Amino acid sequence: MSVRPLPQSTPAAQGVDADGVHAFLDALEASPDIAPHSLMILRHGHLVASGWWAPYAQDRLHLLYSLSKSFTATAAGLAAAEGLIRLDDPVISYFPEFEADITDPRSRAMLVRHVASMSSGHVAETLDRAQAIDREELVRGFLMVPPDRDPGTVFAYNQPATYTLAAIVQRVTGQSLIDYLRPRLFEPLGIGEAVWQRDRAGRDLGFSGLHSTTDAVLRLGQLYLQNGVWEGERLLPASWVAEATRPQVSNADGSPGGTDWKQGYGLQFWMSRHGYRGDGAYGQFCVVLPEHDAVIAITEETVQMQQVLDLIWEHLLPAFRPAPLSGREQTDAALAERLAGLALPPAAGKPAPAERAEEWATVEFAPGEPSARTTSVEVAAGADGTRLTLVEDGHRIELRLVENGWNVAEEPVPTAVSGGWTDTGTLEADVIFLETPHRLTLTCSLPDRTFTARWHTQPLHPLPLHAMGAPRSF
Structure with missing residues (x-):
């Protein structure tokens, strides 16, 4: 529409x-x-x-x-x-299949109002504990984590409470x-x-x-x-x-x-x-x-x-x-x-070093640290600019560096990339995943043929790079 x-x-x-x-x-x-x-x-x-x-x-x-x-x-x-829900209904009344499992009196006393207001009676986030109890049905896992206090008496920011309301x-x-x-x-x-x-x-x-x-x-x-x-x-x-x-x-x-x-x-x-x-x-x-x-x-x-x-x-x-x-x-x-005219400044970087153009023409980099999820980075020079390809478990994200600005690509996930050479042996690029708040900095080292990858803010949903966007994008 x-x-x-x-x-x-x-x-x-x-x-x-x-x-x-x-x-x-x-x-x-x-x-x-x-x-x-x-x-x-x-x-x-x-x-x-x-x-x-x-x-x-x-x-x-x-x-x-x-x-x-x-x-x-x-x-x-x-x-x-x-008239489909009421704030003062017990949560358990909407999940009768869990009646036999939920025996804690505080869990049974928990109302819709309590999960809507983050006052389930727990004193801390319960997501990890709820998932450990039941990863397939988070509502059941949450209701089986006994509240520390009576519902309605204490605040704790608690993801499963909102999940249960949803x-x-x-x-x-x-x-x-x-x-x-x-x-x-x-x-x-x-x-x-x-x-x-x-x-x-x-x-x-x-x-x-x-x-x-x-x-x-x-x-x-x-x-x-x-x-x-x-x-x-x-x-x-x-x-x-x-x-x-x-x-x-x-x-x-x-x-x-x-x-x-x-x-x-x-x-x-x-x-x-x-x-x-x-x-x-x-x-x-x-x-x-x-x-x-x-x-x-x-x-x-x-x-x-x-x-x-x-x-x-x-x-x-x-x-x-x-x-x-x-x-x-x-x-x-x-x-x-x-x-x-608002714009984020592009990542700093110089043009490709002419004296090492042949070495940078086609090169593959391996992870320089165990935590890097990307399995390799490929760099290739071409008439339309430098191509930077991120490879992760067989999925490829192909990016193209242009001078002095962000270059936007829509497939396989919306991204923007900028960057360049910080010295003759180092290529650094920032990759923004445009449907998220997140930016990834890649640093490729020519002498040892390795790269590092660093998030500016850590994504809270652990998705592969090719899925770092709105769900309809992949």
């Missing part, structure tokens, strides 16, 4: 100071620990700023990691509105999360393609694995900001929005100050020092600011997620003014021009 564009406006017309957005962009790009991929800002229902750092692009799906959880919560809210929705609807959400959420909101990674049981993961556009993230946030109403039509009950976006359980640890991960947890939404948010590993954000009538969607690659939120509070919050601004035409135009 075609995506309906959001209403657009200049920042000044919606009371947004473009200088604050410039300052935010400056801070993102100045940080050595942040590689921004996209930014969209909605104010008073109007898109006032949007940009993608090339080689990322507007229509490119992006792995959301745990921001997927907020979409799962929305599916649960829709199922609740249809499994309940998929069981009562008879559909995958994607199929259930499409006519009820994606189509009414004007969201295009979205795909979800599945597990061994054939279920959409729920707690992670959703690939969608930044635009989809922004629209979800705006739906919640509008209390579940979109273009005059109620999609979500106002009561669900209120429950999802208020603290259901405390996650404060008593330390002074407190970060944005210590402000309370709703139903698959985090409470923030300002507003609330969904977020995912390595900096995927949907920040909803009711007090400013604004939504901010960000994708990026960073482990410094608190730093990103701090920059939002420092630069963007003051930019939201109570009334339209006058005389800002040039400032708004300058911001629009900047946003249209």
